[in-house]
Amino acid sequence: MKGNGKPMVVRNLSYRYSDGTSALEDVSFEISNGDSVALVGPNGAGKSTLLLHLNGILSKQDGSIEILGMPLERRNVGSIRKRVGLVFQDPEDQLFMSTVFDDIAFGPINMGLPEEQVRERVRWALTEVGLNGYEDRCPHHLSLGEKKKVSVATVLSMGPEVILLDEPTSNLDPLARRRMIEMLKGLRATELIASHDIEMLLGICDRAILLDNGRVVADGKTADVLTDPELLREHGLEVPMLVKLFGSDALDVIREDF
Amino acid sequence: MSHFDIDEYAYLESPFHSFDPRAKFVSVLVLMFSIVLLNDIRILAAGLLLAVALVLVSRIPLLFVIGRLKWVALFVLAVVIVLPFSVSGTALFSAGVLTFTKEGLLQALVISLKAFSVVLLIFPMLATMKFVNFIKALEKLHMPNRLVQMITLTYRYIFVLLNEIQRTLRSIESRGYGRRTSILGLKNLGNAIGMLLVRSYERGGRIFDAMVSRGYNGRMETLREFQINSKDWAKAVSIVAVAVLLHVAAFTSSIYVGGG
DSSP states (O other): OOOOSOSEEEEEEEEEOTTSOEEEEEEEEEEOTTOEEEEEOSTTSSHHHHHHHHTTSSOOSEEEEEETTEEOOGGGHHHHHHHEEEEOSOHHHHOOSSSHHHHHHHHHHHTTOOHHHHHHHHHHHHHHTTOTTOTTOOGGGSOHHHHHHHHHHHHHTTOOSEEEEESTTTTOOHHHHHHHHHHHHHOOSEEEEEOSOHHHHHHHOSEEEEEETTEEEEEEEHHHHTTOHHHHHHTTOOOOHHHHHHTTHHHHHHHHHO | OOOOOTTTTTTSOSTTTTSOHHHHHHHHHHHHHHHHTOOOHHHHHHHHHHHHHHHHHHTOOHHHHHHHHHHHHHHHHHHHHHHHHHSOSSEEEEETTEEEEHHHHHHHHHHHHHHHHHHHHHIIIIITSOHHHHHHHHHHTTOOHHHHHHHHHHHHHHHHHHHHHHHHHHHHHHTTOOSOOSHHHHHHHHHHHHHHHHHHHHHHHHHHHHHHHTTOOSOOOOOOOOOOOHHHHHHHHHHHHHHHHHHHHHHHHHHHHHHO
16 A cells, blocks of 8 residues: 655654553654654653654554555555664664674565575665675674764665654764764655754754654754754753854854764 | 674685585585494494595694694593493403403493594584575575574674673673682672573663664575586585495405404
8 A cells, every 4th residue: 555645744752661650641743754853852751763664663542644545554554664664773782683684684574575685775875874885794893983974875775755863873983973974964765863962963954843851842943943052951951062152153163964 | 892703714725625514514415424324343444544535535624633632632541441341341451340341342332433533534524614604505505594593693693792701701800700610709600690591681672673673584595596507416416426435345345254
């Protein structure tokens, strides 16, 4: 079944863990085609829980989720997963096969693609993340930056229309972080990026959703939400030094820099 | 951290390294079974020589092989000490209640020869290919997919787990509790092992999520990558032929001995 609506429509989504802790509370938002949206919030705000919902890993308890015009339900969760890729925060979780090639081929093989197409997609995904020639490497021999890029490639190879990324730049050294950001900027899919790296988000996202205690606290342009020192401080975050010094002028500098 | 490198000698060049993993695995396995099923001590000695020869052909450094064999030797030693005294038969000598028998000694020798031959054969079979290719060979030989998945995930995560163990031990040591044997030390070790179990369990959950989100449906498959050629067939057939020959030799010698 094909759906051609908005990439993502979430209405009144709530979720409680089995111990009763509320993780998401009445969350609503929409994402349009080609958007690049930042998902920010302090630790434990519910960012990861939300991402797990959007890929159908966690099933909703309350509210509704519509992905590409299809309601997220058991019967179409398979076709939604082909079109919504989720990149986990820890590449050790994301990369479970013994070689880079097998890992990137895992999704396409499960999609039932013929062998030649699988190979073509692996080649293409590796080019996209700039790691040609890494096919036979073992994940445990890669640097963290490389692992994180391969993680993105494992999702790209499935040709998703929407990519969900959990902390793509965390723990990377400055150069690896820069390369990751350049790569993310070049992707053509609709993106939802959960991160604490406000500078990166200012550089590549147009819109930001601020989550705290499982609720959407703010939803607007990154230039408004992520440059508001009081708002961010109130929710455990901080505007980048450049923004502190130069206010909204800093935005152009950041965007040009990446 | 430094890993033990399971693929250390997979990059050498030898007739075994260029051997198709599937054909290599099956043919050497046949040879192993053939040796295990022999009982004639002279033929077994020939089998051991053959195994040594194959190790030499595989170019795996002998020091490495001997280093691994010492663990096998420990097990075999136990058998060699116990069997001559526990099997009844012709006494060679006796010490108090213990009798050292000829039959026991022969049996101990037979078991030792088998054990060393088979373990030696593991080197040309497994150490001459990347472990990944061994897993693939099993998959392509239609080993049950669940077992393939278990081996794949074990191989992938054993290094992650080792890292985690090392980090935990370091953090214990850095706070002043060494690996000393005391009640407190053991208690800390117990806690650390408990933490590792919990962490591994949680990681397992996350890995499963990552697999499901990329369409995992219970099977783990990779693309075909091996191509078997006439040389591989020639090698495989020769090895299987030798395996059969060993039994032919054992059979004829038993007739000869029986007739004489």
